[in-house]
Amino acid sequence: MKTSQSYTESGYTHGHSAPVLAAHATRSAATSAGYLLPELEPGMSLLDIGCGPGTVTLDLAERVRPGRVVGVDPSLEALEAARDEASRRGDRTTDFMAADVAELPFADASFDVVHAHQVLQHLQDPVGALRGMARVSASLVAVRDVEYRTMSWYPDIPGLDKWLDTYRAIARANAAEPDAGRHLKSWARAAGLEDLQVTASTWCYTDPESVHWWSGSQAARVSGQTFARQAVEIGRSRADVEEMRRAWLDWGASPDAYFAMVHTELLARVPARR
Structure with a gap:
């Protein structure tokens, strides 16, 4: 079990392989931060933690421009992808820098959001x-x-049950919480935050295009070095890993394919400092 408190490559269950970054690059503020968008106004400053390849960060930057926006991530590969995406969009003001959420290198009250x-x-x-x-x-x-425990799919394929059990076991071996959504409110209260607004939303893959993408993306992750190594470390065999990879492809080939998951969203108002 890993002991570092940091959100680093060594403790990040997914790793930062090309399939992972490619999957994260499909995310947008609309699909991943819709609950936050009504709170944003031009001129606000914003810090995006764990920015990955920057697509959500840059969408948020468009909402608060000309406000200052900084995206931080411990992965140099992710930051390179984020800077490339900013260049592609012609964004010359959003900053991306290496930093860890455990040791944020910013003064108190540096950002509005x-x-x-x-x-x-x-x-x-x-x-x-x-x-x-x-x-x-x-x-x-x-x-x-x-x-993760809310993930639901059809058709029922044993290899996908094995995948979910394996992923949750890997996360827990990393001392992480794969079912974080249900804990957000209690974690926020334990952190001393009050004035909480908690909502939930889903991701759902049912149309042929999204099913094909999700199937291929997950199969690539399962067969990738990071997941496969961790799966073996917790006692799965290489044959198990191959069964999980094949299950994702079989799921994606079904005309009845359906996959959904629930996300919890939390907004916490920070009291004005005296």
Whole structure:
């Protein structure tokens, strides 16, 4: 079991392989931060923690421009992808820098909004992370995390059951919480945050295009070095890994394919500092 409190490559269950970054690059503010968008106004400053390849960060930057926006991530590969995406969009003002949520290098109340999408589920100390986010926020903390136990699919394929059990076991071996969504409210209260607004939303893959993409993306992750290595470390065999990969492809080939998952979203108002 890993002991670092940081959100680092060594403790990040997915890793930052090409399939993972490609999947994250399909995310947008609309699909991943819709609950936050009504709170944003031009001129606000915003910090995006665990920015990955930057697509959500840059969408949020469009909403608050000309406000300052910074995306941070411990992965140099992710940051390179984010800067490439900013260049592609012609964004010359959003900053991307290496930083860890456990040690945010910013002064108190440096940003109006501090946002993290799918980050707390990977941390050993999510309560401490929320305290740090609140420290550097002058107004609002926004977090969204999935709950893996809510994942539902059809057709029923044993290899997908094995995949879900394996992923949750890997996450727990990393001292992380794959079912983070249900904990967000309690974690926020433990961090001293009040004035909480909690909602939920789903991702759902049913149309042929999204099914094909999700199937291929997950099969590539399962067969990738990071997942396969961790699966073996917790006692799965290489044959198990191949069964899981094949299950994703078989699911994606079904005309009846359906997959859904629930995310919890939390907004926390930060009290004005005296």
